[in-house]
Amino acid sequence: MKPSTRSRASFLVPGENASELGFCALTRRIMSDITDPAMAPGGHLRLEWAYRRMPVLQHLRERFVADKPLAGHNVAACLHVTAETANLMEVLRDGGAEVSLCASNPLSTQDDIAAALVERGIPVFARRGEDTETYYQHLNAVLDTNPSVTMDDGADLVTLLHTTRQDITPLGSTEETTTGVIRLKAMAAEGELRIPVVAVNDSATKHLFDNKHGTGQSAIDGVLRATNILIAGRTVVVIGYGDCGQGVAQRADGLGARVIVVEVDPVRALSAAMEGFEVRTADQAAAEGDLFFTVTGDIHVLRGQHFDVMKDGAILANAGHFDVELDLAHLREVAVARREIRSELEEFELADGRRIIVISEGRLVNLSAAEGHPADVMDMSFANQAMAAEWLLANHQDLEPRVYRLPEDVDAGVAAIKLASMGFDLETLTAEQVDYLESWRHGT
Ligand code: NAI
DSSP states (O other): OOOOBTTBOOOOOTTSOHHHHOOOOOSSSOOOBOSOGGGHHHHHHHHHHHHTTOHHHHHHHHHHHHHOTTTTOEEEEEOOOSHHHHHHHHHHHHTTOEEEEEOSSTTOOOHHHHHHHHHTTOOEEOOTTOOHHHHHHHHHHHHTTOOSEEEESSSHHHHHHTTTTTTOOOSEEEEOSHHHHHHHHHHHHTTOOOSOEEEGGGSHHHIIIIIIIIHHHHHHHHHHHHHOOOOTTOEEEEEOOSHHHHHHHHHHHHTTOEEEEEOSSHHHHHHHHHTTOEEOOHHHHHTTOSEEEEOSSOSOSBOHHHHTTOOTTEEEEEOSSSTTSBOHHHHHHHOSEEEEEETTEEEEEOTTSOEEEEEGGGSOHHHHSSOOSOHHHHHHHHHHHHHHHHHHHHHGGGOOSSEEOOOHHHHHHHHHHHHHHTTOOOOOOOHHHHHHHHOSOOOO
């Protein structure tokens, strides 16, 4: 039985004869498809390092070990294969689930983490840089486990469940990111959604911290690792001032950049203006920026008309979920020359001699050029994920095929544990204050 290699994208379909297929990384004879099992030792260390900064998940793990709320269920997860995700997988397994994992993006897989998880007995189907065909083979592989719960980051698994894999009907699914929630709500609005889904992204302890502080810091981290440029004194254009864009703008500002925000929503644009940022249209900002971040969840927010006026050397980074925010097909078409100038950095030379630099093929910059969000925020996001799986299994009989939020007391619980882990105490209301706040009779 040979371990798989990158050049031989071997693949095992559950139920088929492994020896006929030739496969897979199998230290414990579990079905997997990863790049290199020998990378496991480094993965174990990174996984452990991340776990130390995940106190909410640690807390939850104790309860999951004792109560086994997921016992008897398969959970199929399609998430970025990172150290933090690995810790979530272990907590789900401690909660009694059989788990399997595939990647939610072809470029975000950390191969050492995939190897470590396989060594820990968790099936992983993910190779960094996998092609589209392999990506979808891997999604199908986790669905082949006939899961009770699927976990998505971008709604690719749920989309398969509504297209080519209608043979599988989980009791429910969870969704990690804004773009996935938008897709799911669109499916529900068209009456197409056939299972209940928990929008983990909509929990306050997810999007207010993960999207803002996680993306804010790690998107900058991705740019720094890919380019090693100095941010101070540069003009940074942030397109999309949602939770993620606010984080990126704040961090760029903190590093000394001049920040320009581009928005289509007047309230968010106004908010950016009152935070002290300049607000422009994309056409205006295109000519001024040194470094651009797209964080909209939208398509082609930077396109031909913008590339036409950009400065020589302008750097483009996308932190939105899909690689559609930059119109790279157009850039590839009009470029007279292309080269990889550094790892994760492609330079496009235009006919007039200007060069435009794109990081990581326009894929999520924080996950493809850096390591993704720090464990400190994924702690809360993934505690919410684990509790969403638990909630779905406990309540599925009463749920309709629509998009749900986790109850607010879950948010409060997650925030309280996190706060305590940081060494901070909460003020409590006095009886007089409770009475005052609950009554309408008090006036001047
Ligand atoms: P959001 O919905 O809070 O913000 C998006 C903003 O973009 C909105 O204010 C919207 O008005 C604006 N927008 C949309 N189209 C635009 C256009 N053409 N020009 C200018 N502004 C436009 O969404 P959030 O949570 O900030 O997420 C943004 C994207 O980032 C999504 O695709 C989400 O899935 C992804 N995401 C990425 C993460 C990462 O690790 N890189 C983490 C979390 C979310």
